[in-house]
Amino acid sequence: MTHVLIVGAGPTGLTLAVELARRGVDLRIVDKFPQPPTGVRGKGLQPRTLEVFDDLGVIDQVLATGAEYPNVRAYKGEEVVWEGRLDELREPSETMPYPNLFMQPQWRTEKILRDRLAELGHQVEFGAGVIDVEQDADGVTATLEGGERVRSAYLVGCDGGRSTVRKRLGIGFAGETFDSERVMLADIRTKDLDRDYWHVWGTMAQHAVYVTICPLPHTDVFQIIAPGEGDLTALVAEHAPHVHIDEILWRSEYRVNVRMAERFRVGRIFLAGDAVHVHSPAGGQGLNTGVQDAYNLGWKLAIGTEALLETYEDERMAVAEHVLGLSSRLHRERRTRLSDDTNQLDLAYRGSALSVGERGGERLGTYFAEQRGTGFLLLSDTAADHGFKQLPPLDGQQGVILVRPDGYIGYHGEESGLSAYLSGFGIAAPLSDAAR
Known part of the structure; x- marks a missing residue:
């Protein structure tokens, strides 16, 4: 019997796997995708997450391959109308070794964590989605695509906002889906923009953003984020006629969701990350909150006493509720300037x-x-x-x-x-x- 089966190999599941593996806990980590995702979804690592990655032994790789966020260059058509920062860069201190929001494409964060997990003797099993879970007093039985039945003492669902594990447990996922608020994401190549700036088209007075194009560190790729749906190339041509998209490497569209699960645990099954809380993208809280879920749960699973495991839901549900409120407020206010309330150091x-x-x-x-x-x-x-x-x-x-x-x-x-x-x-x- 495997001691812990982790379902989902995004940042949350991988953080938990590394945390358990370095403690010598027997584990398996499975993921429904046939191979690691390549598109850039989340890219901002908060100061508290950087502290966690320091402890997990991956901070050097994270810092070497990422970068601090660049200055913003705002335009009206081809004309530059403003340049500046959305935050104030700080120097490291004794109480804040990583004081600034750090940019790291999610695919690379996941690769760094997978490499660390491999050093500890474990590999992600891709193409192995979970289709059913059952539990009894002694353990959990998960059925994988293909029919394999995996027996484990505990199971942790880190399988995203559409979590199969959460649905099989019948846990409610209360909140709102804003159908009218859709966002387009894409990874592109273009030769027409300076890679030292995050390029933004919008109206400062109305806090409206039409499209942003951000260089991803140590790549030749930019990430486009634009509200709405439709023809991305036409949208860029409308607002930034001097920018030609040479290649679209990946694209996705999503609706803004704000939801939280009614339970973070049922018996021997736990939930973490987007499986229990999905956020507005404002403030860059989603990925980081999932990492903190895993960091909270890992050492408790390693010790394994019921008194400790009972504290996971209590502690992380309260934090998730707070962070959901924060990201929702930033979304409503359309706040673009970053501040200390998003760095997760005061949680x-x-x-x-x-x-x-x-x-x-x-x-x-x-x-x-x-x-x-x-x-x-x-x-x-x-x-x-x-x-x-x-x-x-x-x-x-x-x-x-x-x-x-x-x-x-x-x-x-x-x-x-x-x-x-x-x-x-x-x-x-x-x-x-x-x-x-």
């Missing part, structure tokens, strides 16, 4: 059963190098040896602080209460710090 798990004490649930925000790996971190200069990696307390810290493997503070309080906290969640011994 926390306050109020969770797993968060105890004054700072319980907060992102630690320091000791990033020391947090790399799979273990807990104890901040104290007086605590007895609990078997965790131990570092000096923070300035002004009262009591002890135990940092979860995902970088959030679990326990903050007197040392006398730490053992009861650990035993209450079945954390009998620390996870190994060896894996990176």
Whole structure:
């Protein structure tokens, strides 16, 4: 029996697979597509996601092959009417090692994670979609296309907004589909635009965008985003007559959806990423929230106690609800300028059963190098040896602080209460710090 079957090999499923593989958890990861998708859907990696990728051991590849977002050049026809940034570039700091939104085409993010997974001894099984799931007290049985039946202790559906796993569980997916708000995406080649700028045609006064053409880093490809539907070439010719599209490599159309699942877990089956929350594209939250789902769930599945697994739905549902509200508000306001409310650094798990004490649930925000790996971190200069990696307390810290493997503070309080906290969640011994 496989311990964890992951359904879906997008950024969410791959993050979870890497997180489990480096902990030595037996897993399979399957995907319905016959080969990795090539089109660029999401491309923005938020600062918190970059911290996760640092911990997973892929940050060097991400930074080497991506880029910070370029300056915007706005036009009226062929005339440049404005140049500037949609955000303020910041220098790295002790509490914010990756302070800026980073551009990385989704296909390349997925390739980097697949390569890391291969280093850890696992491969994605493409062309292996799940068509049915059943569970009992002892495990889950998934039926794959072709008839193979896979038995696992747990199953995680990371299979997108049209999730088969979610539908087979009968979980509602409440929200709105805005049929009148359609968006065209395409990857193109053109020789007529400077690759140092994100090119935009629209009206600043009305916050209306007709078409944007953005260079994708370390490629000869641009991504077009345009509201509406129809002939993309004609749309570009109408608003940017000096731009000729030499080749359309990939294109897609989608309707704006804002939805969240009523449950993130049923028994031994969990849901993550777009399978439980789909967003407006405003603010670049969707892909990043899915990565955080996987990062939250991975270490809990590795320990595997029911008390820990119960906290996944509680913690991530609250975050998803907040982020959906944020992206929807940005969409309504047609806000183009980026701000701190989208970087996901301030998201926390306050109020969770797993968060105890004054700072319980907060992102630690320091000791990033020391947090790399799979273990807990104890901040104290007086605590007895609990078997965790131990570092000096923070300035002004009262009591002890135990940092979860995902970088959030679990326990903050007197040392006398730490053992009861650990035993209450079945954390009998620390996870190994060896894996990176």
